[in-house]
Amino acid sequence: MSRYALADSGPLATLHHEVLALLWDDTTRPLINKAVKLPGAACLDLGSGGGSVAAWLASEVGNTGLVLAVDRVLQPGFPIRSTLHHEVHEMTARAPLPSKWMRHTWDLVHARLALVHMEGRDEIATALAGRLKPGGVLLITELVPDGRVLRAPSDEDRDLVHRILVGVADSFVASGTDRGWSLRAAAVLADAGLEVSGARYGRMWRGGSHGAGFVAGTVLQLQSDLLEREFTPAQIDRALELFMDPDFLMSGHLMSSTWGTKR
Ligand SMILES: C[S@@+](CC[C@H](N)C(=O)[O-])C[C@H]1O[C@@H](n2cnc3c(N)ncnc32)[C@H](O)[C@@H]1O
Numbered sequence: 001m002s003r004y005a006l007a008d009s010g011p012l013a014t015l016h017h018e019v020l021a022l023l024w025d026d027t028t029r030p031l032i033n034k035a036v037k038l039p040g041a042a043c044l045d046l047g048s049g050g051g052s053v054a055a056w057l058a059s060e061v062g063n064t065g066l067v068l069a070v071d072r073v074l075q076p077g078f079p080i081r082s083t084l085h086h087e088v089h090e091m092t093a094r095a096p097l098p099s100k101w102m103r104h105t106w107d108l109v110h111a112r113l114a115l116v117h118m119e120g121r122d123e124i125a126t127a128l129a130g131r132l133k134p135g136g137v138l139l140i141t142e143l144v145p146d147g148r149v150l151r152a153p154s155d156e157d158r159d160l161v162h163r164i165l166v167g168v169a170d171s172f173v174a175s176g177t178d179r180g181w182s183l184r185a186a187a188v189l190a191d192a193g194l195e196v197s198g199a200r201y202g203r204m205w206r207g208g209s210h211g212a213g214f215v216a217g218t219v220l221q222l223q224s225d226l227l228e229r230e231f232t233p234a235q236i237d238r239a240l241e242l243f244m245d246p247d248f249l250m251s252g253h254l255m256s257s258t259w260g261t262k263r
Helices: 011-035 052-061 121-129 155-174 181-191 210-221 223-229 233-243
Strands: 042-046 066-071 084-088 106-112 132-144 148-151 195-201 204-206 249-251 254-261
Touching: 011 052, 011 106, 011 132, 011 210, 011 254, 042 052, 042 121, 052 066, 052 084, 052 106, 106 121, 121 132, 121 181, 132 181, 148 155, 155 210, 155 223, 155 233, 181 195, 181 254, 204 210, 210 223, 210 233, 210 249, 223 233
Parallel strands: 042 066, 042 106, 066 084, 106 132
Antiparallel strands: 132 254, 148 249, 195 254, 204 249
């Protein structure tokens, strides 16, 4: 049984969603713009979180379009727009969407850092591929967990951060997250009959940057699990200190975007 590893609510959840938007909206938006003509489009945003992508879509589709954001939680401050609907729904293989939306067809189905957390992700993606309009696109963006330390005050610090990153990955796997999903998504979309393309991109993150803050926030959300695994409070504190140190450098996680078009 899968459960979402990260916080559903509270300041760390809010911060997490804000940082996701700051880190990746500027690459998500051009990808969507290239894939789909948004004015008048019907768009679905899966695991919509804080709603930055859904709100942007709602402004782009205009009054003749429609955006449905689906998430197991309605985040406080989720943007309100006349063209933006939000459904609180736990997406599963049996019920990818609330039943009243299952017959809809879409120009865009978008899922960023979302399907990876869902049990039945293959079936959900396949079912929604079947609800695309001709020319419609299903765009999946996932993280390839391969952050590496590029500069740290000592070898011990470098080693600690690498071990913490492995610990974070292990905590996600223990909660049912499929860390291999970014590599399997293309095959799932192709098997669903879509014409598939993809891109990978990444950046370097300095201590104190949004990227390093994203990693620090994830460590904080998972810290009770990390403490149970192998780490001491002093080690976690040291890692958090490094993520805020402007002399610390790491290669940020690669992002992998996979999109399939219905012909
Ligand atoms: C890492 S956040 C990504 C949020 C947003 N897509 C973004 O990129 O900014 C993952 C989101 O997926 C939601 N989620 C996880 N499992 C879910 C499920 N089974 N059904 C619906 N939402 C789910 C979480 O509540 C969370 O808001």
